Amino acid sequence: MKIALWGATGRLGRSIVDSFPHWQREAELTCYGRGSSAEAASKADVIIECSRDDGLSVLLDGLQGDAAIVIGSTNINPHNQKFLEQRALTHRVFAASNFSRSLALLEAFCTMVPQSFESVLIETHHEGKKDAPSGTAKTLARALQHQGLITSIRTHHDSIGEHEVRLYRDHESLEINHRITSRSVFAQGALDAAWFLVHNPHINRIVGMQDLVKNELRTDTQ
Numbered sequence: 001m002k003i004a005l006w007g008a009t010g011r012l013g014r015s016i017v018d019s020f021p022h023w024q025r026e027a028e029l030t031c032y033g034r035g036s037s038a039e040a041a042s043k044a045d046v047i048i049e050c051s052r053d054d055g056l057s058v059l060l061d062g063l064q065g066d067a068a069i070v071i072g073s074t075n076i077n078p079h080n081q082k083f084l085e086q087r088a089l090t091h092r093v094f095a096a097s098n099f100s101r102s103l104a105l106l107e108a109f110c111t112m113v114p115q116s117f118e119s120v121l122i123e124t125h126h127e128g129k130k131d132a133p134s135g136t137a138k139t140l141a142r143a144l145q146h147q148g149l150i151t152s153i154r155t156h157h158d159s160i161g162e163h164e165v166r167l168y169r170d171h172e173s174l175e176i177n178h179r180i181t182s183r184s185v186f187a188q189g190a191l192d193a194a195w196f197l198v199h200n201p202h203i204n205r206i207v208g209m210q211d212l213v214k215n216e217l218r219t220d221t222q
């Protein structure tokens with residue numbers, strides 16, 4: 001399996017490069033950065049994108065052929081979002097605002113919370129993160145049908161990603177805190193997403209971590 005990594009010099013990209021030698025799959029990884037040719041990257045079986053929305057636009061403008069795409073960037077503009085939705089009708093597309101499996105489980109849990117609970121959402125990231133609220137916080141807010149604000153904290157500390165969900169109802173409360181302590185969690189998820197896409201040829205919609213986790217659950221119980 002040939003993987004093109006688009007945005008290889010960034011934080012997430014470097015982490016994928018570092019994790020790749022420990023990933024137990026038959027694959028080749030080629031790195032692409034600013035100024036690279038999207039046409040060249042399109043020759044891979046699957047492209048992992050982690051170049052932020054600007055880089056994603058360059059990739060989609062120059063994309064050719066049938067490569068599957070794993071989108072890691074958050075805060076995707078409506079034009080790119082529409083392009084991906086159209087492409088997913090005929091080509092494989094995976095998108096995740098967070099490549100962590102446990103965050104996917106938290107998202108699934110959030111869809112089950114009744115509207116009688118009041119929710120509070122807090123996210124904390126390093127100060128280099130450009131978008132606020134984070135894509136993950138928006139994903140959790142959608143799952144919760146959260147009506148209120150999302151509190152975003154940016155810190156000098158290299159906080160890779162913390163998301164806290166608080167639920168209140170009458171005389172009870174529930175707090176769930178998800179914290180990533182190594183970008184290798186994202187890297188592993190991104191590489192596994194690429195494998196999942198290449199080995200599931202009949203996908204015809206944008207899939208994500210929920211689909212990957214459900215697929216693993218099915219495989220575990222067989």
Ligand SMILES: NC(=O)c1ccc[n+]([C@@H]2O[C@H](COP(=O)([O-])OP(=O)(O)OC[C@H]3O[C@@H](n4cnc5c(N)ncnc54)[C@H](OP(=O)(O)O)[C@@H]3O)[C@@H](O)[C@H]2O)c1
Nearest residue numbers: 007009010011012034051054055072073074096097098099
């Ligand atoms: N899905 C997840 O689990 C997950 C996890 C973490 C982050 N993210 C998201 O992933 C994205 C990247 O995060 P990051 O922290 O790695 O950001 P980053 O450190 O700023 O890296 C961005 C990368 O994209 C490249 N780039 C920017 N514009 C480009 C262009 N026009 N053409 C080609 N490459 C371009 C940058 O190149 P230069 O170095 O030359 O600027 C850099 O290599 C963000 O949207 C972030 O929110 C997602």
